[in-house]
Amino acid sequence: MVVACLTEEEGVDGGGEVFLVREFDGGRHRAGVEQVERACEVGPSVGKLCLFTDLLGDPLCRVRHSPAYLMLVAEAVGGPLGTEIVGVVRGCVKTVASGSSQLFSKVAYLLGLRVSPRHRRRGIGRKLVERMEEWFRQMGAEYAYVATDCDNEPSVRLFTDACGYAKFRTPSVLVHPVFGHDLAPSRRATVVLLDTSEAELLYRRRLGSVEFFPRDIDAVLSNALSLGTFLAVPHGTGWRGAEEFLAAPPASWAVASLWNCKDAFRLEVRGAPRLWRAAARATRVADRAAPWLGIPSIPNLFESFGLHFVYGLGGDGPAAPRLARALFRHAHNVARRAGARVVATEVGACEPLRAGVPHWPRLGADDLWCIKRLADGYGDGALGDWSKAPPGQSIFVDPREF
Template sequence: MIRGCIKHVGTRFGGRHVKFGCILGLRVSPRHRRMGIGLKLVEAIEEWMVENGAEYTFLATEESNIASNNLFALKCNYVKFSSLLIYVQEDCSSLNNKPQPQNIQIEKLSIDEAIFLHKRHQGTKDMYLADIDKVLNEKPSLGTWVSYLKDDGWDIGLSKRDIRDSHDVRSWATLSIWNKCETDQKKLIIQNAERSRRSSISHLVEKQHQQQEPSSFLFLHGLFGEGDRVGELVESLWWFAMRVAANMNCKAMVTELGFSDPMSEFVPRGISSLSYTNDVWYAKRVSDQEDDLTMKGMFGNVAVDPRDF
């Protein structure tokens, strides 16, 4: 079997939106591998993508998966264009009692404020989700939180002024949480978590949780920040997300960051239950229409759509 979808992706090259086909999963029964079945599945889904207007297709596979890398790079003519770090936080209850630093405030943003920050973050990317407003309005989206220093304060009127226009250098960080945990007590749990502190992944989770339900995890996306003290603010959001996950009885917490994303250096490393691996991203042009965008120019750090998981 093979899974795929098509999404609209914005680019800063020409300021236009592009239809991208995304291969989300390819599985062949172990007894029937090395028979060309995987190749036929890839060709079939590429044909479907072209029929539905996709100009490019891309996918991620683990760096250590030699068979998958050979299939896409050697047989299907995909081009390697980036690498991602996938972080999996297991046993989210282990640090549930870690106190929140007294000088840091975490607040939940309204959807409009969250959309504003996400779109501002998009300005730093070669590619971004064109429908982030729809993502943040969908039911599995638990919300977006911002972390800042109490002495700096936080101007909620985000749409009226750009933080970078301020004469004071302020530090802040933000992230959004997508719910992949099965629970009917989502709103209550989030409220309790807030009061207590005053906020291609599926296969990896499945591999690391073979005895557990692989769909039960929180996906963190839109991790971004600015300022001299952004590191400690990203860390505070990480602990907050761990509390949310623990209260929702989630099996894990997952996020992806581009290999060169500066936020990757701020993800806490000193946690025994935190692991990470590299994913290789491949892309291929499947449309014949003329385009002045080059493969190299199109693909930078690709934003991941939480609805894929």
């Protein structure tokens, strides 16, 4: 359900044009939003390449699974092209864990800020952020945060200099291509599919205090885009249900869940040199001709493709990274059968299981999460000011916002 209270239109003088910020209307604004999305680079850089995204005809797809969400657009009125959409931003509000003390805070996530190239440096992005923050406050959010590419200097300056956000966390997006053949399962691990109730119990008991852990984890796990939660334990370990596992866990274990981004949005790498395309094509031909060789074939990323996202990565014990690797091999095979071309995840800078995540550095990116305390009136309480808290080992990346 969309929760929105913003009805007032606000003008920004643009040197002969007036820019109005208003709530997204699917019937009136969809085509204009799609034009802005196509005109803007999104996603991490891949060498000199850029990833572009297609939201599959649903501009709200990246927020509509959140408990409360809103989308705003900026319209240019009085310009040479008449009325046109020149900017867009999305936001959602939820309750998350804010540290190891298992305290929860109501936070807002701001994402998908785009301003058409012809209309940048006119204050449109800042006004969209400010209007979205008004709605965040109306919804009772104590903090707002945003994720951007560390190398995107204009975006970082906008949020840290103009909008008052502080640099907070530096997770990494790790990406692995899906080959034309299955990866052999680990002989030293057993992968167990958990039902939703078991997964919820395990997450609340063992990951419930991880930063940004969503209080409504049950809604995440039961969402139609969630493809299941998988637990990896040492080979030969018996499984008798979540309760017995939690009462006496093995010395090492790892858990992760899968999310089907492929049915929400699709990506495309544009601008690739012909040599890259030819080399990628050659690996696929070789893999089809001799699948028993296990050649690391590069999927066709130069046309529209989908991905699967691994979320809720956690575990314990000295062998946990090795067990996490077994989970990612399983995720790769699930993605191959579903037609996804990459498997991605996002992990904190100090994540202990990071060493077990297979990835190609060329395809990934380093993120910067910035945070802002929305009002001083909430008081410090037992938590204090979370925006000044040092990072923990892990963060929980909500797949609804990836």
